[in-house]
Amino acid sequence: MRLVVVGGGISGLAAAHRAVEVARERSVPLELTLVEARERLGGTIATERADGFLVESGPDSFLSEKPWALALCRRLGLEDRLVRTDDRFRKTYVWFRGRLHALPDGFQLLAPTRFAPFVGSSLFSWSGKARMALDLVLPRGVADDESLGAFVRRRLGREALERVAQPLVAGIYTADPDDLSLAATMPRFLEAERRGRSVILALWRASRQAPQPGTSGARWSLFVTLRNGMEELTAELAARLPAGAVVLKQRASGVERHGTGWRVATFEGGRFDADAVILATEAHATARTLRYVDPALATLLGDIPYASAATVSLGWRREDVPHALDGFGFVVPRIEGRALLAATFSSVKYPGRAPEGRVLVRAFLGGALNAAVLEEEDAALAARARAELAAAIGVTAEPLLTRVSRWPASMPQYRVGHLARVETLERRLEALPGLALAGAAYRGVGIADCVRSGEAAAERLLAGSG
């Protein structure tokens, strides 16, 4: 089988690697080509070592709760390279009214599950706490899908939304919670309400039943990474592909039918004929590639909005940072009017991110709610990150290291109705046998979801062969 994968981010790499695995299992001859527009593989995954610091420009970890990335690491022999978070510091702060407040222990994204830390928290007013408690008696909602903002406001009130849900969600999706689909992003909360009515009670029950990742019994923390950074994963995947399979610096311009199969053309003049094609690019890029094959499909894809973001990594001497850095970082509610979405204390969260006596902090800026900040030059962005961190953690010293990374139109936004759109997309694809889509745009933006989507695409296309 001749298979072309377009896009060499984690989704495309996972697809290509799974195709190699399945072809080997079934003794199917596979002629594989992976076409990537940039000069490097990995997409948004990019790790750099500089002056003893290990800087993640994009994702710094993946979720262990969703099994696909962890399972892939095991198959790649990377299990002993995995590192867990340092759970002594498993605390997140919220920057509210000019100071950092610890998120109460047991707070699960939207709602509290432990009484005492919640009641004692300085993050919420008494009326805000009472409003959250109303969730215990409120009736169920009726919508199939609604915005995350509407859901939290309805069940837990405005404070829960503005002070916790919005900034935590912005740190993941960089999105406006009033646009974000609850069903597509956090179905467990929708499910919790459907099954148990009260979100707080449902989360509390679940937290009593299952051992929490990151607690003493669990093997892995909620987030894990690799000793030498996330690029270890993409490098290992690339190393498992057949020699000559990867074609860099060629941007797919279009896909067209060719005989009984497909032809992928590139702007650089490349022509790749295939029995099957996996398009693992951002939805806006996939839309352009498919515009002549199925214009309606291309429109559906092109209508998935994307946000841009930037990370600014800053290294300091430990003694230059007054804050205790006794957490994984902090998030910033929109109502604070800051450019910063969140900051990670990278060298506290994971070992080996900074040399002895140094610390690495990463600022996250931009997103759907603050796109204008990305029009600034790198130096201005770095200065802005430094000013925000000076206000939050008191660091004013000249950094030893500064790295700015931009991710334009890289973060898909799952708007209300997203899942219905994806289902329509999938139905239209059925009329295009031999063609599959993979990537962060469809059923999950995290690395684990991307691995699943790439692997599922490869399995589907190879299902009939052998």
Ligand SMILES: Cc1cc2nc3c(=O)[nH]c(=O)nc-3n(C[C@H](O)[C@H](O)[C@H](O)COP(=O)(O)OP(=O)(O)OC[C@H]3O[C@@H](n4cnc5c(N)ncnc54)[C@H](O)[C@@H]3O)c2cc1C
């Ligand atoms: C700053 C940031 C931090 C993040 N943090 C985390 C995190 O900590 N944990 C987590 O799980 N997730 C995180 N995410 C999300 C996650 O990293 C991404 O959703 C995931 O890496 C997307 O992978 P992908 O392969 O689908 O897409 P991409 O990584 O975007 O890859 C798409 C690839 O397709 C290529 N391409 C595009 N058009 C063409 C074309 N026409 N022809 C050929 N190639 C083309 C691109 O060059 C790119 O390499 C983060 C994302 C960002 C931006």
